[in-house]
Amino acid sequence: MVLVGCSSATNGQPDAASPSSDGAVATCDACVDADASTDTATITVDRTKPTIALSSAFTGFSYEKSMMTTPYFSTNNTNLVGLFQRLGSGGIVRIGGNSVDQTQWNHTGAGQTAGQVAPPDIDMLAAFLRATGWKVLYGIDFVTSHASAGAAEATYAASSLGDRLYAFEVGNEPNDYSKNGDEPSTYTYEDFRTAWEGFASAITTSAPGAVMSGPATSGFDGETTWTIPFAADEAQAISLLTQHYYIASGTDPASTISKMLTPDPLLPSNLAQLYTAAHSLGQGFRLTETNSFASGGVVGVSDTFASALWAVDFLLTVAQGGASGVNFHGGKNTYSPIAIDANCNVIGVQPLFYGMLLFDAAANGNLLVTTVTTTASSLTAYVVDENDASTDAVAVNTSMDQSVVLSIDFGRTVGAATLLTMTGPALDSTTGVELGSASIGLDGTWMPTATPAAVSGTTVTTTLAPASAVLVRAQ
Numbered sequence: 001m002v003l004v005g006c007s008s009a010t011n012g013q014p015d016a017a018s019p020s021s022d023g024a025v026a027t028c029d030a031c032v033d034a035d036a037s038t039d040t041a042t043i044t045v046d047r048t049k050p051t052i053a054l055s056s057a058f059t060g061f062s063y064e065k066s067m068m069t070t071p072y073f074s075t076n077n078t079n080l081v082g083l084f085q086r087l088g089s090g091g092i093v094r095i096g097g098n099s100v101d102q103t104q105w106n107h108t109g110a111g112q113t114a115g116q117v118a119p120p121d122i123d124m125l126a127a128f129l130r131a132t133g134w135k136v137l138y139g140i141d142f143v144t145s146h147a148s149a150g151a152a153e154a155t156y157a158a159s160s161l162g163d164r165l166y167a168f169e170v171g172n173e174p175n176d177y178s179k180n181g182d183e184p185s186t187y188t189y190e191d192f193r194t195a196w197e198g199f200a201s202a203i204t205t206s207a208p209g210a211v212m213s214g215p216a217t218s219g220f221d222g223e224t225t226w227t228i229p230f231a232a233d234e235a236q237a238i239s240l241l242t243q244h245y246y247i248a249s250g251t252d253p254a255s256t257i258s259k260m261l262t263p264d265p266l267l268p269s270n271l272a273q274l275y276t277a278a279h280s281l282g283q284g285f286r287l288t289e290t291n292s293f294a295s296g297g298v299v300g301v302s303d304t305f306a307s308a309l310w311a312v313d314f315l316l317t318v319a320q321g322g323a324s325g326v327n328f329h330g331g332k333n334t335y336s337p338i339a340i341d342a343n344c345n346v347i348g349v350q351p352l353f354y355g356m357l358l359f360d361a362a363a364n365g366n367l368l369v370t371t372v373t374t375t376a377s378s379l380t381a382y383v384v385d386e387n388d389a390s391t392d393a394v395a396v397n398t399s400m401d402q403s404v405v406l407s408i409d410f411g412r413t414v415g416a417a418t419l420l421t422m423t424g425p426a427l428d429s430t431t432g433v434e435l436g437s438a439s440i441g442l443d444g445t446w447m448p449t450a451t452p453a454a455v456s457g458t459t460v461t462t463t464l465a466p467a468s469a470v471l472v473r474a475q
Contacts, residue, residue: 027184036464039376043393043408045383051366054319054384056088057135058363059356061337062289062327064097066137068121069114072264072344073128079346083338083353083446087360089133092166094288094327095125096139096216097267100172104141105153119156122254126160135166137242137288137327139211142171142199143182151202158207158216167211167240169288170199173218175226188228193233197419200237213240213319220245220270226469231285240324241278241285250293250302257306257427260292261398263317271321284324291328291352297335303350305424305433305467306398307335311355312422312469313396316382319367328352349440351424351433355469357446358422358435362392362471376404383410393472400427410474417460418450427467436452 061084067073071136075081084091104117109118129136138157140150144186154168160307174192177183183191196214204210217223231241247264248255278285292302292310301307311328318326337356339348365386372381378399385390393408426431433439436448453472454461464470 006134028389039374039379039399039402040373041374041376041379041381041395041404041406043381043383043395043406044318044371044373045409045411046369046371047411049369051368051385052319052322053366054363054428055325056090056360056364057092058319058325059087059315059360060094060134060325060327062090062094062096062329062473063331064099065095065103065117066097066099066114066333068095068117068125069103069112070344071112072340073125073395075127075131077128077344077346079443080338083346083349083440083442084132084134084444085358086440086444086446089333091132091134092137092325092327093129093134094137094139094169094431096137096169096172096289097329098172099142100139100169101143104145107152107156113345117153119160126162126164129161129164131268135164136161137166138168139172139216140168140170140199142174143177147202147434149208150199154203154210155206158210161299165211167213168203169213169242170196170203171214174215175217175219175222189229192226193230197234197237200234204237205365210268211240212238213242213286213288214238216242218244220266223270223273224387228273228277231281231283235281235283238357239283241274241283242288243274243285244289245287246290246294247292248294250295250298252293255293255298255301257301257304260301260310261306261427263313267317268321271318271323275322283321286317286324287326290326290333291333293335296333299334300428300430301336302352303430304353304427305429306427307349308353308355308358308385308422308424309396309398309427309432309467309469311352312359312394313380315356315359315363315382316394319363320382324382328356334343346442349442351430353440354422354433354435357440358420358469358471361420362386362394364388365392376402378402381406381408383408393474394458395464396469397466398427399466401466405468406460406462406464406470406472407418408459408460408472408474410460411458413458414455414460414474417453417455417472417474419453419462420448420450420473422466422469423465424467468469
């Protein structure tokens with residue numbers, strides 16, 4: 001990840017049930033033969049199988065800690081407040097990134113000073129969180145700090161943030177410390193764990209009741225040697241196991257739209273390993289830093305409509321894997337869901353945000369076991385029983401030229417159904433995205449239009465256009 005920032009002047013975890021191996025049949029090449037006939041898909045649910053609970057806290061943001069030393073997290077940043085609120089109250093924002101290990105605690109600082117966080121910075125964040133209704137997963141410097149300083153910062157943060165504090169996270173991607181030069185080449189997992197325990201002990205002693213998480217490891221290549229051992233070794237110390245995920249590096253020429261829309265074959269199995277490691281010890285797990293391609297993303301890929309389609313399917317895949325949520329990394333990066341200028345002003349709602357919002361509209365209930373029978377390799381679909389007694393089917397079509405006729409059997413009588421469709425001019429479009437025939441304003445305003453769908457008994461039918469996604473709500 002790159003370090004970013006703006007110019008500045010001078011507790012309980014979400015629920016997650018056991019993931020099912022019988023979920024939606026997935027996907028997906030980016031496109032199919034333009035000469036082929038319209039594809040068809042039959043989507044059915046099995047109401048006899050266990051479900052997976054989703055909550056409004058599932059979809060969140062992640063930011064570099066350096067953003068705390070700017071005017072970004074301010075109640076005066078009303079556009080940002082509105083965009084957070086658009087994704088609902090009760091969300092979780094994670095403060096961390098590489099800069100967490102380069103931002104030291106200064107208990108007498110005036111605030112808004114690069115390289116250090118002071119009481120006014122935390123107080124500003126606390127006010128922002130209260131205005132939005134969100135909570136924070138708060139990162140503490142591990143590399144350039146020490147346990148007593150970390151404990152002092154955590155104590156002040158716990159007091160200022162109050163019920164807006166979700167958990168503490170110490171350090172960032174420790175499995176890369178030796179590679180990045182933050183630690184010697186001989187640095188090991190055991191070295192990290194020993195030092196981490198010192199921080200955790202000091203924090204929980206000085207801030208009783210503090211919830212700890214970790215280890216914020218990068219990449220699934222470090223999962224077996226860092227994340228999973230940490231879950232077992234610190235089972236009594238943490239309540240949340242944290243892992244980071246990117247498809248690939250943004251500096252790789254192969255990091256294209258096609259690669260983004262091609263499912264990662266390793267993702268489901270790695271999620272299953274995390275689920276087993278965490279839940280066998282009474283923990284949850286969360287991808288607390290994620291996005292399309294690392295190193296800030298790829299221009300013309302991570303900032304396109306394709307990223308919105310990818311996000312919907314990615315979020316549902318991770319939910320199906322039993323995670324309690326994800327946090328999309330942002331800021332001034334290409335892949336940021338919210339585009340900002342050098343002075344932290346919101347200047348754009350990126351396509352990725354639309355994908356997050358579509359998912360969030362369906363993420364208030366129980367994810368059902370779903371079977372998709374289709375001629376379209378570009379289609380994925382999922383079904384959620386909502387807490388308000390409606391049922392939502394979400395389908396994503398990544399083909400650039402093939403429509404898909406959907407037949408969705410909800411397994412219960414449907415009285416009426418509506419469609420909320422996400423569209424864009426093309427997969428590589430960076431503007432013109434709409435959800436429910438409406439764009440999202442810089443302040444989060446959104447006036448969607450849902451259209452009626454054909455209903456017969458338990459089944460809803462509709463046609464999903466090329467390069468689009470739809471939420472079908474059955475009443």
